[in-house]
Amino acid sequence: MIQAAVMGFGTIGSGVAEVLDINRDGIIQATGQEIGVKYILDLREFPDSPYGDRIIHDIEVILKDPEVQIVVETMGGVHPAFDFTKRCLEAGKHVVSSNKAVVDAKGTELLAIAREHHVNYLFEAAVGGGIPLIRPLTTSLKGETIQEISGILNGTTNYILTKMSREGQSFARALLTAQELGYAEKNPEADVEGHDTGRKIAILTALATGQEVKFEDLHVEGITHITAEDFLYAKKLGFSVKLVGTSHIEKGKACVYVCPVMVDADNPLYGVNDVYNGVVVDGKTVGKIMFYGSGAGKLPTANAVVSDLVDIAGHLTENAAFGWKEGKFPLKSFETEKFRYYIRISGDPTEDIDGVRAAFGSVKVIEVPELTGEFAVLTGEMEEERFQRVSPAVRGLISSIRVR
Amino acid sequence: MIQAAVMGFGTIGSGVAEVLDINRDGIIQATGQEIGVKYILDLREFPDSPYGDRIIHDIEVILKDPEVQIVVETMGGVHPAFDFTKRCLEAGKHVVSSNKAVVDAKGTELLAIAREHHVNYLFEAAVGGGIPLIRPLTTSLKGETIQEISGILNGTTNYILTKMSREGQSFARALLTAQELGYAEKNPEADVEGHDTGRKIAILTALATGQEVKFEDLHVEGITHITAEDFLYAKKLGFSVKLVGTSHIEKGKACVYVCPVMVDADNPLYGVNDVYNGVVVDGKTVGKIMFYGSGAGKLPTANAVVSDLVDIAGHLTENAAFGWKEGKFPLKSFETEKFRYYIRISGDPTEDIDGVRAAFGSVKVIEVPELTGEFAVLTGEMEEERFQRVSPAVRGLISSIRVR
Missing domain, CATH: 3.30.360.10 (Dihydrodipicolinate Reductase; domain 2)
Structure with missing residues (x-):
């Protein structure tokens, strides 16, 4: 039996306990062991929950129990989730997270700590909910x-x-x-x-x-x-x-x-x-x-968390190469990206099209019977920078949407 | 450098060599090593191919070379692909296959041989071409x-x-x-x-x-x-x-x-x-x-083969739990499956609908202006067995398609 602890007994956290129950047989077949939930850390009490007897309020209980090998972080928000995650990793426990705020803000740091302590920090559930992604x-x-x-x-x-x-x-x-x-x-x-x-x-x-x-x-x-x-x-x-x-x-x-x-x-x-x-x-x-x-929902997202638990169960003693290194990847300015543009314009297509063409070159005019006194155009491809530069001069421009 | 051999230099086999070239840097970054193609086994010569100097005609060369750790099987057909695969696995070499005929006909046996010899038999490319599936x-x-x-x-x-x-x-x-x-x-x-x-x-x-x-x-x-x-x-x-x-x-x-x-x-x-x-x-x-x-195509399918090579490069010395055991999974008869049915019928809906309803109960009638002297119906859900039993009695039944 592999013992896990869940931090945060909200929708996803309680879903994780449920998925571990629903898929118990499959998990045993897949990993050779049951994955159990020993503690659930939450500020609240859950007297009516079947998991109510496992509720604790002090992170120290998890940190000090050598039986707990994996900790699930489904708290949401950066604090105190980040601090708790960090302390779990430093205590040599694997952490699985559904918390994209922490992964975005502190992922680089936590991945480095995990590597240093030969444990894993995984977060399949943070992006795309239940989708294996x-x-x-x-x-x-x-x-x-x-x-x-x-x-x-x-x-x-x-x-x-x-x-x-x-x-x-x-x-x-x-x-x-x-x-x-x-x-x-x-x-x-x-x-x-x-x-x-x-x-x-x-x-x-x-x-x-x-x-x-x-x-x-x-x-x-x-x-x-x-x-x-x-x-x-x-x-x-x-x-x-x-x-x-x-x-x-x-x-x-x-x-x-x-x-x-x-x-x-x-x-x-x-x-x-x-x-x-x-x-x-x-x-x-x-x-x-x-x-x-x-991309969301209690059980699909919890399933993604459990897929990380099952993954870790297969290599409890090693840090699998995963994640990213320190140092920002070079980004390119959005203004260099190319799009076609749908542009909605107030006016009459026969009278006002010349000004539009002067700005954007050849365009396709679109009219819909429901809307009078306006029309739309579809431009050819251009850089965002050019669109931003040229569009303010177009008379009657109501709005625009990029086309891919 | 990890040395591989490719058996069968057709579309997929040559694609594998290409993908290993195109993605060389990414593969080195991902695995820490280059994956090279030492031999290509084929009956033909390829004097104009950049890989022409690696063509061999005798499987023994691969079997006897301890430098070759992974063999790619992209031959197609069950024989001699099965025999060659078996001998490679028995020689302690991992095998990656795109050949669904071998996997379907001999997969159980080959997976067991791979386990016995602590190597891997993987075949991501056999189903869904390039799709990670x-x-x-x-x-x-x-x-x-x-x-x-x-x-x-x-x-x-x-x-x-x-x-x-x-x-x-x-x-x-x-x-x-x-x-x-x-x-x-x-x-x-x-x-x-x-x-x-x-x-x-x-x-x-x-x-x-x-x-x-x-x-x-x-x-x-x-x-x-x-x-x-x-x-x-x-x-x-x-x-x-x-x-x-x-x-x-x-x-x-x-x-x-x-x-x-x-x-x-x-x-x-x-x-x-x-x-x-x-x-x-x-x-x-x-x-x-x-x-x-x-689901097909040279480079997408070859990419799936290469993904298996990269996977194996990460654990060259162990057999990862993968595949299925001997003994057939119990199957249920197709006749027990439930569908709705689209049924095309020759005749006139007002005159002939009673016979259809007598057979299938309440149905929705569909007519299209292009087709006269016929109509179609959409039935409610029923077991395939009932449809097979009842449909021969329906006058004018032309054809049917199941609806899901």
Whole structure:
């Protein structure tokens, strides 16, 4: 029996205990041993939980018990999760985390501490919920030249955009529905402003390049400015609007950013709807592959945590090469990235198209019967820098979305 | 430097040499060593190939060279590939294969020999081409309770069905195009009769259950009877027609089969088009996840072979727990599986619907303007056994396709 402790008995933490129960037989078959939960660290009491008798309130109990070999960190937030994780690793215990805030802010430091103490710090559950993503990226694609990672990494915003697309709802209305269903938090900023997606694409880029990539260095835009009208034009174009985290890696530099983009039906992300996540990895020899599944949810995310526990159970006495080194991977400015642009313009296409063409060259005009006194255009490909420089001069420009 | 030998210098074999070159730096970074190709075993000479100087014609050279630690088998066909693989494993060399015929027919035996000789027999490239599939299934999902695997596993038939769907072509016409483009072989039987898909779903089921599953025990149907008319009805229903290999695992038994099915837009397989493959794994706690990518092609498939080489480079001296045990996993009869059915019927819906309802109960009638003197119905769910028993009595029944 391998003894684990769980820090933080919220949705994911209690899910981990459940998944270990549901899959007990399979885990014994796979690892030759049962993985048990000896302690659950939480500030609260859970008298009605079947795990209530294992609740403790003092991290020292875990640190001092040599029977506990693996600790699960499902606390959320950077503090005190970081401090607890650090002390567990220093005490020679493996740590498995679902906490992307800690991985983004302190991952480099914790990975180094883990290496130093010959234990593992794994976090499959921090990106893409239940989707096996970090392990395939770092095992199956180890050695492959990764050219691009682009992913729908946040279920909340994907639900909102899917709702807007299918039912013609405004952003505000779709957000409210998401909040009523528990898909979005009362303060939805981390989701709708793209921060959650940003932390995740930063982690994936660090794993792909083997060096540090920090969220605060990325270009990040959210979806609050996307309108029901944009979806009318998108439909006419055969496009879908998605919030995508992208990492474009070329010649030893990465351009990493988060923004809403229009994608066509040939893009595998086009069909990733509702709360699902999808991540496309483009490798030099393997081509484009996609990993798809539940990006959130209690049991799927807990399953990802348990997959790390099972992995560690297979090599309890060694630090497996995993993660990234200290020192930031060189980033390229977002302004150098090339896109086509959908641009919504107030006015009349026959009268106002000349000014648009003067700015952007040849464009395709799109009109939809529902909207009068305005039109949209689809430009050719240009650098973001040029778009930013030229677009302020275009009369009647309402809004724009990048097209990939 | 780790020295490998390649047996069979066809498309995949030469691709392996190329991928090792293209990804040299990444592989050294990942494994700490270069993986080189010391010998290439083939009956032919390749005087113009940059690898021409490494061509040998005698397996003994490989067997007797202690420097060769890993052998790549990309020969195709069961003989002599099986014999060569066996002798390499017995000589203490790891073997990596892309050859699903050998894995299906002789996998159990070869896995046992590998275990006995403390080496590894890996075959990521045998299923799903470049898609990381076998490794995530056997590592990330190790311990998870797999309930179902359903996959589009053959690029040739998926190309043909996509062509029929998009352009209204007949099966014969679409097959001809596929042959002209080199996507289908002159003798397309293995693809269009579902044999290739069958071997692959058998391998995936054996890996998921840990016991032997043989192609010859499966229910296998191909796509030769699918017509352009079926696609007209499918479109009206919002469905797509796909050739799917399915493994439904429940209570220690598996129902494993290959047949064309209609899928709706909510099924992740709906959007898997052209030569792409997609495999949906439904786990009890992780939910539905999909792996998507190029199911064939020189470099993607070679990349999967190289991923196995890189894996083995990390533990050259041990046999990693992988594969399945001897003894067949219990299979359930296909007749017990439940489906809805699309049924195409010659006649007039108002006159002939009573007979259809007498046989199948409440059904939905579908008519398309392009087709007169016929109609189709969509039944409720029933066991395959009942459908087989009742359908011969239905007057005017032209054909049917299962709906999932």
